[in-house]
Amino acid sequence: MFSGSTIVLxxxxxAASAVEAVEALTIIMAxxxxxxxxxxxxxxxxxxxxxxxxxxxxxxxxxxxVDIDVLRVIVGTLLxxxxxxxxxxxxxxxxxFKAMHxxxxxxxxxxxxxxxxxxxxxxxxxSVAFVVSFKGVFLxxxxxxxxxxxxxxxxGNDYSQLKWAALGAVxxxxxxxxxxxxxxKPLAKVPENTLKLGVxxxxxxxxxxxxxxGAGVKWxxxxxxxxxxxxxxxxxxxxxxxxxxxAHNRMHHEAHTV
Amino acid sequence: MKxxxxxxxxxxxxxxxxxDFLVGDSPELAxxxxxxxxTAYLLRKSGDWDVAAVVALALILMIITVWRKTRxx
Numbered sequence: 001m002f003s004g005s006t007i008v009l010x011x012x013x014x015a016a017s018a019v020e021a022v023e024a025l026t027i028i029m030a031x032x033x034x035x036x037x038x039x040x041x042x043x044x045x046x047x048x049x050x051x052x053x054x055x056x057x058x059x060x061x062x063x064x065x066v067d068i069d070v071l072r073v074i075v076g077t078l079l080x081x082x083x084x085x086x087x088x089x090x091x092x093x094x095x096x097f098k099a100m101h102x103x104x105x106x107x108x109x110x111x112x113x114x115x116x117x118x119x120x121x122x123x124x125x126x127s128v129a130f131v132v133s134f135k136g137v138f139l140x141x142x143x144x145x146x147x148x149x150x151x152x153x154x155x156g157n158d159y160s161q162l163k164w165a166a167l168g169a170v171x172x173x174x175x176x177x178x179x180x181x182x183x184x185k186p187l188a189k190v191p192e193n194t195l196k197l198g199v200x201x202x203x204x205x206x207x208x209x210x211x212x213x214g215a216g217v218k219w220x221x222x223x224x225x226x227x228x229x230x231x232x233x234x235x236x237x238x239x240x241x242x243x244x245x246x247a248h249n250r251m252h253h254e255a256h257t258v
Numbered sequence: 259m260k261x262x263x264x265x266x267x268x269x270x271x272x273x274x275x276x277x278d279f280l281v282g283d284s285p286e287l288a289x290x291x292x293x294x295x296x297t298a299y300l301l302r303k304s305g306d307w308d309v310a311a312v313v314a315l316a317l318i319l320m321i322i323t324v325w326r327k328t329r330x331x
Binding site for chain 2: 073077078080081084085087088091092095097098142143204208211212215216217218219220229232233236237240244247248
């Protein structure tokens with residue numbers, strides 16, 4: 001039923017969606033607590049529907065109108081850019097050059113900022129809550145949409161991969177939403193950086209492979225070469241973390257001894 | 259005239275959104291990826307050089323991007 005690449009596709013999309021869903025949940029909670037839940041939920045639901053429409057329209061348009069090689073170049077280029085962005089952030093955080101993503105702190109900051117905003121009510125609705133929630137979910141979700149569409153269309157002109165990618169995203173978002181509703185606080189314990197590191201390695205490996213294939217590169221061993229690419233990227237990533245961690249510690253030590 | 263201004267305003271916002279989304283604060287990444295793509299096209303009929311070039315350039319891009327970001331911090 002599932003091929004190896006479909007399993008990788010679902011796991012990657014789920015991990016990416018979980019990371020973004022945790023961040024969106026923090027915004028929703030801050031908005032709901034300070035400005036009320038009704039408009040907050042409405043904003044989140046409208047954003048979610050808008051994202052689903054983007055997946056449908058973008059996916060259908062690309063499937064019917066874009067040549068497979070051009071599609072692979074577009075998919076690969078986008079995945080490579082997103083993957084590199086995720087990996088860079090994860091390497092900087094792991095080596096100490098950037099603070100770890102702390103949902104509890106972000107939540108406190110968001111709540112303080114939203115408390116300063118006046119409640120702008122139209123009827124029983126609060127437009128601040130709606131806009132904050134909509135923007136939070138839409139912007140965090142847009143990256144997931146791009147990953148779902150690009151990853152989902154990697155196999156060419158059929159819907160099967162896109163369906164699995166979308167399903168992976170929906171499951172991850174639903175799980176985070178349920179956990180968030182149960183614990184009723186931001187999910188600070190989700191290992192976001194580890195997930196970003198893993199997803200980044202996979203996105204860069206697949207991105208390089210598809211971009212190259214679309215451009216006419218003949219990869220040795222065909223699809224199996226993706227595993228070799230992933231191993232090379234992973235080794236470089238961990239090498240960079242070790243190198244920059246040492247550099248960061250040395251700088252820290254020198255700053256304290258001067 | 260007013261309609262044109264409104265269209266321009268929304269087009270500009272739309273383009274800025276995508277520019278921020280795809281390029282963000284790492285323009286070197288977007289440029290680097292396009293260089294890798296161009297190199298892959300140019301070397302696609304050169305035997306195994308295309309594979310070596312794509313992999314090497316991607317690793318160099320990764321190292322340069324992380325190094326630049328550490329300097330900023």
